[in-house]
Amino acid sequence: MLSRTASELFWMARYLERAESFARVLDVTYKLSMMPRHSQQQRDLALPLNLSWTHDLFQARYARFSMDNLLNFFAMDSNNPSSICSCVELAWNNAHAVRGSLSAEVWECINTTRIQLKKLRKQGVESIGADAFFDWVKDRAHLFRGAIFGTLLRNDALCFIRIGTLIERAQATTQLLLVKDQQISNDPDSVREYYRLDTLLRAVSAREAYNSLYRQPVTRETVAELLILRNDVPRSLRACIEDIVGQLELVANQHSQQPLRIAHQLNVDLRFSTLEDLVKADMQSYLTGLLTRINALADSIHHTYLETV
Structure with missing residues (x-):
């Protein structure tokens, strides 16, 4: 397999896994934000920033530290390279470059995820609710892995x-x-x-x-x-x-x-x-x-x- 093809497949998978990981972290951070306030709560809510080392970028983009701003920053902000939106877009770019190495089902899964995410970005996460959004991201990641295991050849690409x-x-x-x-x-x-x-x-x-x-x-x-x-x-x-x-x-x-x-x-x-x-x-x-x-x-x-x- 060509190094370039291997690299595209490798990073396609990494970006999709990263999108799911941040959806999981945002999910538990969102639930923590609904607990009674305490002196350490801001540290708990800063978990996604600590994991992605994006404190400075967040502060440059948002004047106030809040769960709503964190959710927007890590869900739909294309200026944040660690956002779910950015990860899906990067995964799609890599997949598009190696479509010949993917099955139709795998490509359709990634392409549909990107299209639906673009629609959600226009409507806003609040249109379906934060919990539903996190579940949607995880479901799309599960669907991707199911298509991978169910349809790809057992070769170097996999x-x-x-x-x-x-x-x-x-x-x-x-x-x-x-x-x-x-x-x-x-x-x-x-x-x-x-x-x-x-x-x-x-x-x-x-x-x-x-x-x-x-x-x-x-x-x-x-x-x-x-x-x-x-x-x-x-x-x-x-x-x-x-x-x-x-x-x-x-x-x-x-x-x-x-x-x-x-x-x-x-x-x-x-x-x-x-x-x-x-x-x-x-x-x-x-x-x-x-x-x-x-x-x-x-x-x-x-x-x-x-x-x-």
Whole structure:
């Protein structure tokens, strides 16, 4: 496969996964905004800004910090490169460039999503309500993945789509864990700690999985174990890295040693780590280290497969 084609497929998948991730984060942030006001509420509502490093851009665009402005900024503002609108547009551009590598169903899914989002942008999110909008974005992402798995050949194109999705998901989960841990460390209130952990689980659709696996009150340690070390939770770090290893093995060539080495080392470290290791670790440093290694893996994949030779 040409490097350019692999790059378009990789980034198409990353942008669509990013759009869904921000819809999930906005959903839980919106629900937190409806809780009784407290001294740390502004920090809770700034979660999307912390994840995307867009504080300065937001302040330049909006005079007042409010949930309505945050929603507009991350849903429909084309000047925000992390907005759902921008991510879908970038995903569509990449998909359009490689239509021949996609099935008709996959292309129609992305194209229809873009068309419907343009209509919603004209009408405003308030026309359907914030909750319905978040559900719509997640539904479109689920439809995209269903079309991918149901209609594409099991070839290199599917591998690079999967790698893009998994890299983006691993980064998003790590960043979310990092920001939530900072919030909890800075505000020791036990009630707010519970709600922050609960919204973290809901942001990655893991609340039911937690209840099934642990059958005990939510704690920082067990949530960390669930989202870092469990390989049976789809958005956990171990599950993402383990799947990336499998996809990299399928597209391996004589130049693949570096990304395979990084991925395998990270996978082994996660596989043989335990809850006791997490309890002993400084979580901020541990998560920052994981994020650095995931970024190094993404860079290695880019240099190995996606740069035009």
